[in-house]
Amino acid sequence: MSIEASIEKLERLTSRVWRTNSKEDPLGHLSFNEYDYLKAIQSSAEPIRLTDLATELEVSKPSATNMVKRLERKGLVERIACLEDARSKRVRLTEKSRVPLSSEAHIYAIVATKLRAKLDESESDQLNQLLRKALS
Structure with a gap:
């Protein structure tokens, strides 16, 4: 099987897990780009500067x-003053987006468990190492 087919099967597995384990998706109305921005903001350890967000997303x-x-109009993020630079703003998630994004971890844990069930510990570690390498 090609890597393309494997990636597609992984995506389909993830979709099935979403359908069966998520009562409703409160962020399902978002476009892919909106969701991508939220994930980039979520992955930042602290509120992210707009400039850094643009760099992270290559826009x-x-x-x-x-x-x-x-x-911000949808109530999903808020801009706050940047203490280091008064001209700059930082962006952080609001509670409205933070809770649904945090609950996603449960879905991905189920997918990971399903994958680990087919692999021994060594294979699971190897898969993790290869994915980290390929996605870095």
Whole structure:
């Protein structure tokens, strides 16, 4: 089986787990880009500067600003003053987006458990190492 087919099967497995384990998806109405922005903001250890968010997502600063404004209107993020630079703003998730994004960890844990069930410990470690390498 090709890597493309394997990736597709993994995506289908993840979709099935979402359907069977998530009562409703409160963020399901978001576009892929909106969701990607939220995940980038979530992955930052502290509120992220707009410039850093644009760099992380490989978009222009005006594009990042427009998307953050859209997410802000939906109540999913908020902009706060940057203590280091008064001209800059930082972005963080609101409770409205933080809770559903945190609950996703449960879904991915189920997918990981299903994958581990077919592998021994060594294979599981190897898969993890290969995925980290390929996705870095």
